[in-house]
Amino acid sequence: MSVREIVENVKLAREYALLGNYSSASVLYHGLLEQIKKHTYTVCEGSYQQRWQQLLQEISEESRQVQDIMSTLENFQYDAAAAKPANHSDFDQRPVHVEPRAQTPQQSSKCGSAGPAAALAPGNGDRSRVPKSRDKDPKEAKEGAGKTKDDKTKSDVQEKEIKKFDGSGCDKDLVEALERDIISQNPNVKWDDIADLEDAKKLLKEAVVLPMWMPAFFKGIRRPWKGVLMVGPPGTGKTLLAKAVATECRTTFFNVSSSTLTSKYRGESEKLVRLLFEMARFYAPTTIFIDEIDSMCSRRGTSEEHEASRRVKAELLVQMDGVGGASENDDPSKMVMVLAATNFPWDIDEALRRRLEKRIYIPLPSAEGREDLLRINLKELEISADVDIEKIATQMEGYSGADITNVCRDASLMAMRRRIEGLSPEEIRNISRDEMHMPTTMEDFESALKKVSKSVSASDLEKYEKWIQEFGSC
Missing domain, CATH: 1.20.58.80 (Phosphotransferase system, lactose/cellobiose-type IIA subunit)
Incomplete structure (x- = not known):
């Protein structure tokens, strides 16, 4: 289409x-x-x-x-x-x-x-x-x-x-802004769309999906987690995992960033935070995904902290305490789950870390995961018979999921670059669609690998592993 x-x-x-x-x-x-x-x-x-x-x-x-x-x-x-x-x-x-x-x-x-x-x-x-x-x-x-x-x-x-959320008693403009910008019904991302990360999928299913499917079991001490924090290097699939959770649970998906909850008017940012959670409870079951949460909830008490930023953090912490898991008298269909993702877990406030009870490490893809990622990215491309996916995956050790996508994208453009080299703009416009039908070869991948380097260093990986050993809750 x-x-x-x-x-x-x-x-x-x-x-x-x-x-x-x-x-x-x-x-x-x-x-x-x-x-x-x-x-x-x-x-x-x-x-x-x-x-x-x-x-x-x-x-x-x-x-x-x-x-x-x-x-x-x-x-x-x-x-x-x-x-x-x-x-x-x-x-x-x-x-x-x-x-x-x-x-x-x-x-x-x-x-x-x-x-x-x-x-x-x-x-x-x-x-x-x-x-x-x-x-x-x-x-x-x-x-x-x-x-x-x-x-x-x-x-x-x-x-x-x-x-339709009834915004009576609230600022109409704030309600409309939240509904227009962050409400997304069914992101349509399935578990099979995400390569590798089997341990993370299993933990997310246990923490988020199973309580929706087995509400009678997850009561009392077995109540669902208040929040889940996904920690890992950039480009490893944390956002995709959150969307998969929302899809599999059939929940309303709130994709929140610092710009969503920021206003130039005094006191309005706190109102946005409170309104966000009120709307989440109204549209429940709901998944609130807060990406790059370290940008909103860094450590309090530092010299660089502004008063307005501190008030927003305090309101967010209060609202997260009010969400909680489903108790014995709660309706599981009204559950609100807070998912958060960060690349800098060591900068998160301690009180927020306590509320995000389940802390999951999202690592770089394994060798098998890299092969799966290559197949997912190349499923809509025509590739030559000489392309060895296993060999390409071996050469991309240490690459994140985003890096692998960039390699595939660059390799898919190589044939087009060769075709239009030396042509005038008029000649390029006159190229027919049949002439542009050129499969991607192994040589294209070799050239792309020389241009696209990995984005995560070994020292960064050591920091993530050290933090997850100290504060992880897998």
Whole structure:
């Protein structure tokens, strides 16, 4: 699915919605959401991925609006079914008035997409065509239709309440900023999408996922952990692990950074922290992922610490104490789990370290993990038969996951660089797509390895290992 096809489908879905063909628009929007999710997964650069995530939220909102319109139209149909019998003194005359109750084109399209069985099912406005309805009392028929309508309206209201946080009593701008920037429903990253790190996956499942699956077991002293801290060198997959946790738990994912909770106005940063946790409890079950937590919660009491920074840390510590694990009387579906990641664990405040009870080390990938990472990165590329993945993985000992991705990206561009070398801009623009179809060779990987070096030194690894031996909780 190319970007051009996605753009065309967006235009077509919006055009159907404007023309009133809501059923077709709904089908297109549903397909678009899946296409955009798949395309977002293939985008590696962070800024572009963020734009695609924003587009995904916009399309999801448009799809929800189309669904609301379809529900409203269906409610009007129930109103007609409930009101018509009351307008006639003789109930046996109802069949005479069935024909004028023809469906609108939008409703007809909706029934057509659901099939004949759905169109004739109870609750779709066709009760007058069922012979048994003549034997019913008009008052009972009216009450039945009204009850169906009330039940449906009640369920719709409940669904909307789950999706929309009630910000009454809070600053509306702060609520909108948090909802727009950090709420992400189902990041769509599975455990299989992450190579290696089997020990870390196992620990995260035990600390986060299993309490959601086995709520009756994780009570009392076995209650879930308040928070989990992932420690490791840059580029080892800490953020991906957090997204996988959110996906597997089917939780709402809050991706928080220092800029999210920072404001130039006095006292507003603390309000943002408190509002974040209030929204997390509202959208529970929720995963709050705080990346680079050392930037927000460095050690208190130092000479460089500002008063505003200290207040934000204090509010964060108070809110994290208020989240806690599910007690015997708590509903496990309301659990809020705090995940944090850092590259500088030795700079974290001691009180925060105590609240992050489970501290997991995310190491560099092993030899087998490097091979898996290479296969994941190259699954969409055509590679030559001479490419030896095992040999490449051996040569990349000490490389992080991000370094391996950079090597694959650089190697995939080598063929294009050879093809356009010495050509003018006009000649480059006239190159056909077939001419650009060039597989990546082993020579390309050898050249890329010479250009891309590892980003983690041996001395850094010693510091991580020493800290995890002292404070780790694996």
